[in-house]
Amino acid sequence: MxxxxxxxxxxxxxxxxxxxxxxxxSALPGSAxxxxxxxxxxxxxxxxxxxxxxxxxxxxxxxxxxxxxxxxxxxxxxxxxxxxxxxxxxxxxxxxxxxxxxxxxxxxxxxxxxxxxxxxxxxxxxxxxxxxxxxxxxxxxxxxxxxxxxxxxxxxxxxxxxxxxxxxxxxxxxxxxxxxxxxxxxxxxxxxxxxxxxxxxxxxxxxxxxxxxxxxxxxxxxxxxxxxxxxxxxxxxxxxxxxxxxxxxxxxxxxxxxxxxxxxxxxxxxxxxxxxxxxxxxxxxxxSDPVALRLPWNDAAYLLADHGGDGARLCFALMWDDGVCRPMPPYIRALRETKAALEAAGHKGTRFSPSLVKPVSHVHIGLFNADGGHDIALARGLSGEPKLGWSTVLDSEPKHLSTYEYWQLCRERTIFIKKHLDHWNDTVSTTGTGRPVDAIIAPASPSAPSQHNTPGYIYYTGFCNLCDYSAAVFPVTTVDPAIDVKLPAHEFRSVNDQTNYENCMNEPETFRNAPISLQCIGRKNEEEAVIRMTEIVSAALQA
Amino acid sequence: MxxxxxxxxxxxxxxxxxxxxxxxxSALPGSAxxxxxxxxxxxxxxxxxxxxxxxxxxxxxxxxxxxxxxxxxxxxxxxxxxxxxxxxxxxxxxxxxxxxxxxxxxxxxxxxxxxxxxxxxxxxxxxxxxxxxxxxxxxxxxxxxxxxxxxxxxxxxxxxxxxxxxxxxxxxxxxxxxxxxxxxxxxxxxxxxxxxxxxxxxxxxxxxxxxxxxxxxxxxxxxxxxxxxxxxxxxxxxxxxxxxxxxxxxxxxxxxxxxxxxxxxxxxxxxxxxxxxxxxxxxxxxxSDPVALRLPWNDAAYLLADHGGDGARLCFALMWDDGVCRPMPPYIRALRETKAALEAAGHKGTRFSPSLVKPVSHVHIGLFNADGGHDIALARGLSGEPKLGWSTVLDSEPKHLSTYEYWQLCRERTIFIKKHLDHWNDTVSTTGTGRPVDAIIAPASPSAPSQHNTPGYIYYTGFCNLCDYSAAVFPVTTVDPAIDVKLPAHEFRSVNDQTNYENCMNEPETFRNAPISLQCIGRKNEEEAVIRMTEIVSAALQA
Missing domain, CATH: 3.90.1300.10 (Amidase signature (AS) domain)
Incomplete structure (x- = not known):
């Protein structure tokens, strides 16, 4: 065989x-x-x-x-x-x-x-x-x-x-x-x-x-x-x-x-x-899909019916940090540029404080590894190929949970997403629009695309999967080593925070030209509004 | 204590x-x-x-x-x-x-x-x-x-x-x-x-x-x-x-x-x-609920926009039997009366053949018992009270599944509900309306309300929970021992079938006056249309 x-x-x-x-x-470009x-x-x-x-x-x-x-x-x-x-x-x-x-x-x-x-x-x-x-x-x-x-x-x-x-x-x-x-x-x-x-x-x-x-x-x-x-x-x-x-x-x-x-x-x-x-x-x-939702395209939602109507002043909450893993300098620059662009276009930018709702990466990791890696091991076993994958997502020695233990993780997820939603609703006092913030603007990652074989932190995106928020990414800038200079080490809040800093900050030149993008995050089932708001943010950035 | x-x-x-x-x-009515x-x-x-x-x-x-x-x-x-x-x-x-x-x-x-x-x-x-x-x-x-x-x-x-x-x-x-x-x-x-x-x-x-x-x-x-x-x-x-x-x-x-x-x-x-x-x-x-769907009341759906518009001729598929557990005589009578009423109102009644899509009660039972009864045992343990519950829903000695085993049950559920949906779609050739059947009319149970302490079969309703169909029950008739006479035993297809027959048929007098109701079953997320169709069926029955 x-x-x-x-x-x-x-x-x-x-x-x-x-x-x-x-x-x-006939000739491939050289590695330089x-x-x-x-x-x-x-x-x-x-x-x-x-x-x-x-x-x-x-x-x-x-x-x-x-x-x-x-x-x-x-x-x-x-x-x-x-x-x-x-x-x-x-x-x-x-x-x-x-x-x-x-x-x-x-x-x-x-x-x-x-x-x-x-x-x-x-x-x-x-x-x-x-x-x-x-x-x-x-x-x-x-x-x-x-x-x-x-x-x-x-x-x-x-x-x-x-x-x-x-x-x-x-x-x-x-x-x-x-x-x-x-x-x-x-x-x-x-x-x-x-x-x-x-x-x-x-x-x-x-x-x-x-x-x-x-x-x-x-x-x-x-x-x-x-x-x-x-x-x-x-x-x-x-x-x-x-x-x-x-x-x-x-x-x-x-x-x-x-x-x-x-x-x-x-x-x-x-x-x-x-x-x-x-x-x-x-x-x-x-x-034809038994779990697909019966949701036709909703033009009123696209025209921001639930956000004051098209043309209304919107309020975006900028998430500068998720409280676990500090974003590297080009993301802070991207957030700053986006905030300025939105304000120039007549919108408002506030701060989304994650202090009450830090991402719960242990719930993700727990759920993704709940079968003790059995599903993936079976598929690998067909050929005998070795396992690949980051330790930040897949445990190296995953424990196979019982169904009861698995359900407790599901319950913990529900508590987190309810807390996150309540926190979102509470922003109503800060927006001046009479509504809670219309969308969250967050980094897509705390790090620029990293070097090959370098584990990353995925919970700037991951919390949206837990909360089931509709979310779109849009490009803002690229890494410029002349501007995005190395920061001194801060007091690390977690292993992820330290690893992210060390992977990303050793030499900004490494990341030259890498795209830096943000997310526009709406509520669950707000695809249409998120698309429209992403268009609005992108147009503001291009203006 | x-x-x-x-x-x-x-x-x-x-x-x-x-x-x-x-x-x-001051005086309660006697047990008679x-x-x-x-x-x-x-x-x-x-x-x-x-x-x-x-x-x-x-x-x-x-x-x-x-x-x-x-x-x-x-x-x-x-x-x-x-x-x-x-x-x-x-x-x-x-x-x-x-x-x-x-x-x-x-x-x-x-x-x-x-x-x-x-x-x-x-x-x-x-x-x-x-x-x-x-x-x-x-x-x-x-x-x-x-x-x-x-x-x-x-x-x-x-x-x-x-x-x-x-x-x-x-x-x-x-x-x-x-x-x-x-x-x-x-x-x-x-x-x-x-x-x-x-x-x-x-x-x-x-x-x-x-x-x-x-x-x-x-x-x-x-x-x-x-x-x-x-x-x-x-x-x-x-x-x-x-x-x-x-x-x-x-x-x-x-x-x-x-x-x-x-x-x-x-x-x-x-x-x-x-x-x-x-x-x-x-x-x-x-x-305020992080998993609630963003679905406002839909008047167009209530007016049967996806079913030819209000007043259109509808086609209902009657489910005379789920292929596992034969409904007892008053349900057959209720189905017959409902079919006649619908036809008198200008609608069509066809047959919903469950032969390809028999309910998968082992999936329900597997899922409901997947924690080995641990959750319920914990709550009972607080007081030491004894366990109650039917063996048709709760295993007497449930096996605690691993997460991987639990996931396989979920996969089996998905296969069932896809097959059920395809079967529904295939009815388009039988309706004469150009649409698949608009709704399924099914018994709510194969038995009249049973005597106390008598386990029942819940999968006439249960398959809708698996498929996530919107479904309403409506009353049709009550048990009349003079009409709903004992049937001779048929060839039993399952233990459930035999138990249901024995529980229900020994003495029709036992069930005198018990309400007999049917379900109007629409597709997933069709609450509005199901309400309207239930109104239509009820009006036809009262006419």
């Missing part, structure tokens, strides 16, 4: 054979070239391919297709070519299925004017089942695991005119914030290849940053959409539980529902969030 | 002292008087008290208050008096807090014309925390357990003008379908005191049937709103998960969320369902 190393090597070799010779890069977003794509792609793929605004892209300026086939071709080039630079793909994509594009070209339904090309993270396509989720033992059916999400996207053409890299088992596994290796951050692209939807983030796709679908259990979106300067939305259909997609630790993983969009332009969410809601996922 | 028996006796004695002497019945709904209330209550409490239509009741014909104080007084009389006949109350209720009524009388918010008097099951009121949930060891805060549900009801005045009896731990515990004993069915009132919201059901309240709140984990509503000829709605706020209410096995318990209304008139659900939605529970 082949070793796990041989199986993984064979899979990588097989993926490599899917790269057409005319798209194979850290920022590969500046790669001269016109050396491989046609002028039109470059033009198409650099049309980052998803609405404009769709308009050009619907007006017949570009065919679906042209658009899909441009993107798959760029995706394949991107893959050679940052190792972001796991499956390439161009024939299926081109056949679908041809169907759309034949019929799109009648249906008017094309929402543009999309790709999917390596956990969303697509009929006839292999799904490994980062496990060597799952090589050859071809999906028999489309997941509900893939099916509805296809029904809405999407074209699926590649799958992207993830961490082993999806369960940490760095996209590395024993099958496909590590995906690098296109802005600085010494850094991680984040995870778990990291291949997705890297691909979109390389403009190998305008929009993709990731999943988020602790930040897996938002962290890679943030680390690549993208827009990414974590919808609340069961808004986007998960049914038929594969996941780690299925049955763990105390924190429910969600699917959501990642895209290079803010309008992509709305395009995706509206298209998915219009597809009525509740008719 | 006092024995559990002494503590329970003291609690009952203390409850008895709260019965005012002018409401104490089975139907106590016919009790001559005018022998104890004034003419006006009787008139008020027999105004079963909740909307009319509210109208009379809002027009000043009756004051809130008068209405509350009438209901608490009748509730106290009812208690002496069927043993349905656990707490009586009249002073608090009258003070609240006075406030409402002073201000209701300004606020227009009175929604009428309500009472609560013994698990919904009310500040300052004792909550035992059927445990001797919880005697003296006074709630420090109002639950979100109680608070919002008070905010909407409700008056809370009593609490009602439940099974020990809430976990079986008969309202009996070691503190308060057994609550009887007012229509036939030899029979059970059902559970877990059984005291509630009995009280409303006695017209000791027009509307109350129960909870439903496997049928606990619907079974007692059905057994008392009431209307009761099981909303989908997290529509009505549960936060701050007490429950058994908190942290068990694989099947989420829900709160919902029980009422003697169908319009009460809408009054309650609309009032609760208007109170925006999502602002």
């Amino acid at each position: 082949a070793s796990w190393q041989d199986k993984a090597a064979a899979k990588r070799a097989s993926l490599a054979t899917l790269i057409p010779s005319d798209l194979k890069l 070239t850290l920022n590969v977003t500046l790669f001269p794509f016109d050396s491989v792609l046609s002028h039109r391919d470059v033009e198409i793929t650099e049309t980052v605004n998803v609405s404009i892209l769709l308009k050009k297709i619907s007006e017949g300026e570009w065919t679906a086939t042209e658009v899909v071709s441009a993107y798959y070519k760029r995706a394949i080039v991107a893959h050679q630079l940052v190792n972001c793909l796991t499956e390439i299925f161009i024939d299926q994509a081109l056949a679908r594009a041809k169907e759309l070209d034949d019929y799109f004017q009648a249906t008017g339904k094309t929402i543009g090309p999309l790709h999917l993270k390596d956990q969303i089942d697509v009929k006839g396509v292999e799904l490994t989720m980062g496990y060597v033992g799952w090589i050859g695991n071809v999906s028999k059916e489309n997941s509900v999400c893939a099916q509805l996207l296809l029904d809405q005119g999407a074209v699926l053409y590649v799958r992207t890299n993830v961490p082993q088992a999806l369960m940490f914030g760095e996209s590395v596994n024993n099958v496909f290796g590590t995906t690098s951050n296109p802005f600085n290849r010494n850094l991680t692209c984040g995870g778990s939807s990291g291949g997705e983030g890297a691909l979109i940053a390389m403009k190998g796709s305008p929009l993709g679908v990731g999943s988020d259990l602790g930040g897996s959409i938002r962290i890679p979106s943030a680390f690549q300067g993208l827009y990414g939305l974590r919808p609340s539980y069961n808004r986007i259909p998960y049914c038929g997609s594969t996941n780690s630790m299925e049955g763990q529902e105390a924190i429910t993983s969600v699917l959501g969009p990642m895209t290079c332009s803010v309008d992509g969030l709305k395009v995706f969410m509206q298209a998915m809601a219009d597809a009525k996922p509740w008719l | 006092a024995s559990w028996q002494d503590k329970a006796a003291a609690k009952r004695a203390s409850l008895a002292t709260l019965i005012p002497s002018d409401l104490k019945l 008087t089975l139907n106590v709904t016919l009790f001559p209330f005018d022998s104890v209550l004034s003419h006006r008290d009787v008139e008020i409490t027999e105004t079963v239509n909740v909307s009319i009741l509210l109208k009379k208050i809002s027009e000043g014909e009756w004051t809130a104080t008068e209405v509350v007084s009438a209901y608490y008096k009748r509730a106290i009389v009812a208690h002496q006949l069927v043993n349905c109350l656990t707490e009586i807090f009249i002073d608090q209720a009258l003070a609240r009524a006075k406030e409402l009388d002073d201000y209701f014309q300004a606020t227009g918010k009175t929604i009428g008097p309500l009472h609560l099951k013994d698990q919904i925390d009310v500040k300052g009121v004792e909550l035992t949930m059927g445990y001797v060891g919880w005697i003296g357990n006074v709630s420090k805060e109002n639950s979100v549900c109680a608070q919002l009801l008070l905010d909407q003008g409700a008056v809370l005045y009593v609490r009602t009896n439940v099974p020990q731990a809430l976990m079986f379908g008969e309202s009996v515990n070691n503190v308060f004993g057994t609550t009887s069915n007012p229509f036939n005191r030899n029979l059970t009132c059902g559970g877990s919201s059984g005291g509630e059901g009995a009280l409303i049937a006695m017209k000791g309240s027009p509307l109350g709140v129960g909870s439903d984990l496997g049928g606990s709103i619907r079974i007692p509503s059905a057994f008392q000829g009431l209307y009761g709605l099981r909303p989908s998960y997290n529509r009505i706020p549960y936060c701050g209410s007490t429950n058994s096995m908190e942290g068990q969320e694989a099947i989420t318990s829900v709160l919902g209304p029980m009422t003697c008139s169908v319009d009460g369902l809408k009054v309650f659900m609309q009032a609760m939605a208007d109170a925006k529970p999502w602002l």
Whole structure:
């Protein structure tokens, strides 16, 4: 029987054979070239391919297709070519299925004017089942695991005119914030290849940053959409539980529902969030996913009906620190710039004090390890491959909890989220709008995308998963070592705090050019309002 | 230290002292008087008290208050008096807090014309925390357990003008379908005191049937709103998960969320369902309950926007049998009468074949016993009282599952509910409306309310809890031994099937006058449409 190393090597070799010779890069940039977003794509792609793929605004892209300026086939071709080039630079793909994509594009070209339904090309993270396509989720033992059916999400996207053409890299088992596994290796951050692209939807983030796709679908259990979106300067939305259909997609630790993983969009332009969410809601996922909520797209909510109406003065609470792990200087700068931009646009910025509601990372870690690592061990055991994963998410020697112990963790989560909600409601006295704060603005992470193999702290995003808040990330700036200088060590409040400081502050130059992004966090089920408020914040930043 | 028996006796004695002497019945009806709904209330209550409490239509009741014909104080007084009389006949109350209720009524009388918010008097099951009121949930060891805060549900009801005045009896731990515990004993069915009132919201059901309240709140984990509503000829709605706020209410096995318990209304008139659900939605529970869904009352859904619009021809699928446990003759008669009534009203009745989607009671039982009975044992251990409960719900020797085993049960549930949804969707070929069936009409139970201490089968209601379908019960008929004659034994398909036959068929006379009710089952999150369709079916039955 082949070793796990041989199986993984064979899979990588097989993926490599899917790269057409005319798209194979004859000379790869040297390791000193850290920022590969500046790669001269016109050396491989046609002028039109470059033009198409650099049309980052998803609405404009769709308009050009619907007006017949570009065919679906042209658009899909441009993107798959760029995706394949991107893959050679940052190792972001796991499956390439161009024939299926081109056949679908041809169907759309034949019929799109009648249906008017094309929402543009999309790709999917390596956990969303697509009929006839292999799904490994980062496990060597799952090589050859071809999906028999489309997941509900893939099916509805296809029904809405999407074209699926590649799958992207993830961490082993999806369960940490760095996209590395024993099958496909590590995906690098296109802005600085010494850094991680984040995870778990990291291949997705890297691909979109390389403009190998305008929009993709990731999943988020602790930040897996938002962290890679943030680390690549993208827009990414974590919808609340069961808004986007998960049914038929594969996941780690299925049955763990105390924190429910969600699917959501990642895209290079803010309008992509709305395009995706509206298209998915219009597809009525509740008719085919038994746990999807019956929530049509709500235009009144998008127009901020519960926030004074569109155009009203909003009050955002800035979260400068979560009380556990102090954000590094570029995030403080990003918060300051955002506050100034919001105030210049007529809005108000207050402070969100986390003192009463510190993230409860032990609840996350307890829930994620409650089966004693059994689920992941079973999948690893199929091939004998070694375990990967950060100690900040996965215990090195997890205890297998009894059901009663597991329920007590669920109860502790409920106490935390009620306290957090009460705290949010209490802000009504500070806003001057008559409402509690409309949204929280928080760092997506306390650290810039870290160097490879460096555990990170995921609870700036993670508390939203516990509370089920709808939350979008948006880009603000990039690390500039000249400004974001090393701070003296502060009095560390926790091991996480100390590790984060040491990982991030040793040498700011290490993080040059890394995207720095914030989150716009709304209440549970406020996807529409969060998208609108993210548009408002982004517009303020650009003004 | 006092024995559990002494503590329970003291609690009952203390409850008895709260019965005012002018409401104490000097002579109780003898045990041969089975139907106590016919009790001559005018022998104890004034003419006006009787008139008020027999105004079963909740909307009319509210109208009379809002027009000043009756004051809130008068209405509350009438209901608490009748509730106290009812208690002496069927043993349905656990707490009586009249002073608090009258003070609240006075406030409402002073201000209701300004606020227009009175929604009428309500009472609560013994698990919904009310500040300052004792909550035992059927445990001797919880005697003296006074709630420090109002639950979100109680608070919002008070905010909407409700008056809370009593609490009602439940099974020990809430976990079986008969309202009996070691503190308060057994609550009887007012229509036939030899029979059970059902559970877990059984005291509630009995009280409303006695017209000791027009509307109350129960909870439903496997049928606990619907079974007692059905057994008392009431209307009761099981909303989908997290529509009505549960936060701050007490429950058994908190942290068990694989099947989420829900709160919902029980009422003697169908319009009460809408009054309650609309009032609760208007109170925006999502602002104070961290898991409540952001779902305002949806008038378009109530007007059947997803079912062809109000007035359209509907197609109902009748479920004659769940494939496990055959319903007894009065249910078949009720289904037949309902089908004929619907067809006479211009609607269509088809058959819902459960052959592909038999209820998976082992999943329910597995989940309910997954902690090895630890949660309940801890609460019983406080007093040393013995365990109660049916073997059809609670294992006699439950195995304590590991978290991994628990997750596998959750996965099995997901497979079942997806299969059930697909099966529902497949009915589109049989309806003639272009839609899948609009609702399922099913028995609320395969048996009439059974004799005391007789285990029942709860999976006619239970499958809706798994699938999270919105479902309402409505009354159709009562057992008539002359028509609902004993059937010869059929070939039993399961132990449940045989037990149900033997419990129910030995002597039809036993069940004389027992209410027989059906469910109108809509999809997940279809509360509004289910209420409207229940109104339509009820109107057809009355025509």
